[in-house]
Amino acid sequence: MSTTRALPGELSASTSGSTLAQKLIARAAGEAHVNVGDVLTCQVDLAMFHDSSGPRRLKPMLAEIGAEIWDRNKVVLVLDHYVPARDADSEKIIRITRDVAKEWQLPHVIDSEGICHVVLPERGHLKPGYFCVGGDSHSPTGGAFGTYMFGIGATEMLGVVATGEIWVQVPQTLRMVWHGALQKGVCAKDMMLHMIGKFGMNGGNYQAIEFAGDTVRGLGMQERMTLSNMSAEMGAQVGLIAADNTTRDYLKSVGVADDVIEQSQYFETDDNADCQRFDFEASQLSPQVAAPHSPENTKAVAEYSHILPSVAYIGACTGAKLADLRAAAEVLKGRKVASGVQLMVAPASARDQAQATKEGVMQILIDAGASVLPNACGACAGYGGTFEEGATVISSTARNFQGRMGPASVQVYLASPATVAASALAGHIADVREVLA
């Protein structure tokens, strides 16, 4: 494939410094420098797929084209969408997935232990400098580790597992620079809802977003993951954050060997790189809520205080990681949810849940009235009609499309886990800052 064929609507080459995105692609393409708009073939360091997008679709297609997996050590399979089985059909999908995993002798299979985007880094699979693909739209989550990671469909995954390669067009970078400290109770999710409200669902135009500035530097890895995760809702290909000491500490904590951490590549955007820069003041940000049926319908929480949720849902890769569970517990400690509100918590991974149990976080949530659901995509995948006709839901998940989490009549408001917790307490959509004050 030619290295200079530009897709429509792209800028011409620039001669200034390189962005983080350019450096990551250049490494994967084996080039010294790449220009925005170039179309290149990249070598894939890691391919992740799950029970829905993975084996059940890949196996028959691999047989059809007469190919085998290019490198099973570079493949991670996660069972998270159809577990635990709800019916005979999902049971069948799970069985096929497990059978194929055995047949292919996949060394990295994570079965019913959490959501792919959370367990992938938790098991030390993501390293700074990597170029990765995932068979799921929230794959940009990996960008929080200084990794170029994006989502692809099952047929394109077939191409990756058969060849170890994929084409990519070097994106422009939209650099979101955040300054200062967030107010108490305001989370990464609020930053992201605010940005999606400002730029729109497709405002990322399949380019790269990079999160930077002292606010982002001050966030822990799981809060950073929330930013990268919802880059998908902005229509970006990737949501990158340059790896730093916080990344190194995380990798060490999940058991990545010191020499591997040191040998990883820690790229940064050059000062003279060509990007579109947007500045944000963290201290000015209120908790944000996105009204039905789009994450871009975002306003400050006060605009929605008349909404009375019947369900408060803390779940998904976006909103039920350990950091999210802690944020909810801080709000709910020693309190009970309002009558008429059902609080549901689906911790994003078994390890996060175990740690939350150890810290007393799970007990606080249970004492407040939460029912605890399995470590899986659950209601967020929308594969089972989770919420009932006419339900009003406040949710820490990423998407509130009509019909996604139940019948078309279900109204889903998106917010941070802290705001979901505060709203469950109050019985109406509430400002977490008032609870924590």
Place this chain on the structure above:
Amino acid sequence: MTQDVLAFRKVWRVGANIDTDALAPGAYMKHGIEVIAAHCLEVHRTDFAAGVKPGDVLVAGPNFGIGSSREQAAGALKQLGIAAVIAPSYSGLFFRNAFNLGLLLLTCPEAESLQENETVQIDCEGTPQVKNAQGQMLTCHAVPSFLMDMVNADGLVNVLKQRMADKAHNKTH
């Protein structure tokens, strides 16, 4: 098979921000593409899946295909026989999926001037153009040749099949 000219195509219209849950509803994702296709876009118009004829085109507003990576969103349209989608912009992930399945997407800034039931012609020779019922030509963004090849091969699976066959052939010679 190459698709340089698609003549006399009937237009089905939908609005902006059509998401993948509308195209491939989650509740049917455990089923095969025939079942998913039967519910395609039903949240927006119940007459679509039952009424669409092979060769018809779907015309949409901006940001078509936002949301999930599920390629069944493009697969359902393919299954129903949609010859092309014409919209001012697409989700990037959906864009890749559609071409990987051999579904032609045309990026047309003036897409929304096309009307429900209008008959159009599409010319993909060079820069793609859509001729509306009044005979006016709407110019679309160029489709890179490697993506057009994918449409002509009816998807990436066939491209890979050829690639694997070539590789095996080269090994034995």
